[in-house]
Amino acid sequence: MKQMHPNFFFQRLRFVLPILFLSLAAAAAWANPIEIATIDDLQKIGNHPDFPFSGNYVLTDDIDAAATEDFNEGAGFYPIGGPSDPFTGTFDGRGHVISHLHINRLGLNNVALFGVISAGGEVHTVGLEGAEVTGNVFVGGLVGFVNPFGNIWSPYVTGMVTLNAGVGGVVGFLHSDATLSNAYATSSVSGDFRTGDTTPGPQRWPTAHHGAAADQEHEQERSHCPNRHFTAYFVE
Numbered sequence: 001m002k003q004m005h006p007n008f009f010f011q012r013l014r015f016v017l018p019i020l021f022l023s024l025a026a027a028a029a030w031a032n033p034i035e036i037a038t039i040d041d042l043q044k045i046g047n048h049p050d051f052p053f054s055g056n057y058v059l060t061d062d063i064d065a066a067a068t069e070d071f072n073e074g075a076g077f078y079p080i081g082g083p084s085d086p087f088t089g090t091f092d093g094r095g096h097v098i099s100h101l102h103i104n105r106l107g108l109n110n111v112a113l114f115g116v117i118s119a120g121g122e123v124h125t126v127g128l129e130g131a132e133v134t135g136n137v138f139v140g141g142l143v144g145f146v147n148p149f150g151n152i153w154s155p156y157v158t159g160m161v162t163l164n165a166g167v168g169g170v171v172g173f174l175h176s177d178a179t180l181s182n183a184y185a186t187s188s189v190s191g192d193f194r195t196g197d198t199t200p201g202p203q204r205w206p207t208a209h210h211g212a213a214a215d216q217e218h219e220q221e222r223s224h225c226p227n228r229h230f231t232a233y234f235v236e
Helices: 004-031 039-044 066-074
Strands: 034-036 055-060 089-093 097-098 102-104 112-115 122-134 137-139 143-146 151-162 163-170 173-176 179-181 189-190 193-196 223-224 232-235
Touching: 004 143, 039 066, 066 102, 112 122, 137 143
Parallel strands: 034 055, 055 089, 089 122, 097 122, 102 122, 112 143, 122 151, 137 163, 143 173, 151 179, 151 189, 163 193
Antiparallel strands: 137 173, 163 173, 223 232
């Protein structure tokens, strides 16, 4: 029988060990999520080495974000994630509410609490109340732009979301391969075209999925949202 050379074993081990370490690191991240308790914690996501865009986050309490009106000389909260550095982690709101979020960035695209979410990114079970969000294109209360395989479920938004194109109460732009479910918005939504109560509608952007327009009669399924006592709408 042919004997295996010792170097072969070490060469294989060299490839296996990094994968093992990465798997252990991922398991540790899920077991020990990063806690978000204040608006300052929230703004650290992507802006501090201990708060990466790929992190696993949990909201531990309701947050009054009224102070964001004075952030950045009146421009307010800076959206989490952008086209070149999207949010790819998880954010579990645990049924908590972020109130009085202020974003005033008329010259910026992909404007919301989360600017851009990409594959693997997930935001769920969180409410925004009394939000005031202003941007240019792809503007939402919770997420500005959701790329393929991003996942949003059980959010709601109240407040005011404006302008210009691709404006939705919850999401500004939702790719057809992304998921938005068990969501509703009672926010005032205004823009130049394609505005909607949850996502822009009724027209479809290329390869995008959108909810019904705010000014049209529409039927949606109702469902109880877990972990918080409010009734939400499915948008499918």
